[in-house]
Amino acid sequence: MTELAVKHVSMRFALPGGDGVQALKDVSFTLTTGELLTVLGPSGCGKTTLLNIIGGFLAPTEGNLTLNDVPIKGPGAERLMVFQDGALFEWLSVEKNISFGPDMRGAPKAETEKVVSDLLKTVGLQGFGDKAVYELSGGMQQRVALARCLANDPKLILMDEPLGALDALTREKMQELILKLWKETGKTILLITHAVEEALFLGERLFVMAPRPGRIVKEYRLPFAERGLEEDPRDIKASSEFIKKREEILSMIWEMEEEIMGRQ
């Protein structure tokens, strides 16, 4: 059971000279078990700040958050983050990266080995267990990052633009992998991205955020993620429904940018 409750969270960075930056203003939402939420927005809309607050790396200046009614005060293995650059440990092999969480906890070796070998299969990296992570391609490294996260059975998986550094083809393949993992594990996922197509394809729920101050301006419930598990992603992304939504959101973001430019 997972319930993330974000209540009136604001983040204000005070600058010398009076004026501050309102990175987030009064953000509230709830995320429940098994939802896949994508958060989309232009640079500076506060989505990374929000993710860092949920991940426990930043404390909000106002408001509070709870996971299953337990207040979030710092990082923890029940809310694991997959970073854009992977943040893998290059001095450890693929296996040892994946087993890092259980190893730190002192989990029994035999159990950990089984978890690791199962995960290697799930993310499609069998046979790569003893390789050094820097020998892998970008896409493969992100799979290791995903496996490292899953090895701890987190309640909530946070993803900070996890596919941003990948080429277009690998990116699409990884999107399918994320959907597959979501379906097979039933985990709750919060993914931020600035790629509209990605947010639409993956998000069964989607927030669009606007900057200055950072806030959620629109919420969508979308059918594409569910369909992505059965149909060919290319068909979905080429469908008129998808394209219509894409254009709608792109215009929204475009207007946001123009408004900011206009204000300057």
Added chain:
Amino acid sequence: MSKNNKAPSGLAIWLGLAESSFQKQKTVRFGDASMVTGGRFWSILTLFILAVLWTLSGVYKWTDPIFWPSPGAVAGQFATTATEGYRYFTLWQHTGYSVFRVITGVFFGCLVGIPLGFAMGLSTVLRGLFDPIVEFMRPIPPLALIPLVVLWFGIGEEAKIILLFLTAVFIMTIAARAGVSSVKISKVHAAYSLGATKWQVLRYVILPNALPEIFTGVRTAMGVCWATVIAAELVAANVGIGFMIMCAANFLQSDLVVMGIIIIGVIGFAIEIVMRSMETKLIPWKGKG
């Protein structure tokens, strides 16, 4: 026309006498660093010419043998010293003492410098406290410390080791501090997220991340200490390669002096090679983070 299509031999390219077929097609040459390869043919030529000149200078006595010995004299002196020793110690002992002093000095320098560097990299207070001392002491040439060290500790083994310790410790502190500071914050965040305690983050994330920098520090320290030990032995010793050179110079035995210098160069070079190969073996992830 047919000449241009044959690929140059690997040997010719290695010697620097031919370009690879890719390089031949380049139109911009001057300023392209990748076009300047080893040029080994010319290096071999230089060594050959120097060897010939040296031999001839000995044969034709272009200089007084006291100023510059012939290769024969140096080789002969090497054979003599290797079998008979010099001033109550064998050649092995002279080189051994010098190398031992360096290794010991670097060892203690690491023992103190690495934890200190870590502390400085992790705590503002400790960094502030030690920064003035470290930054002031590091640029001081160890040779300038010799008079003080001799005054306080005499001219025995301890004095030399202490001097080398002082040489190495500030290098290691700065290397360790840099290693700690270079850890990417996303890795630290990832580790805490995955459930690591502060101590585990230090031991399993920060430490391995700092190893490449620390190793570079050890390499530097070994090199600087090798130079320093020779100088220290020039001042106050009764065994060691530097001592041997000093003594031989006092008696105008320049063949011994040149022999000693060659040994110093060879050992310094060997130390660097050993360190480099240890680095490749122990820290294969260097530069790949």
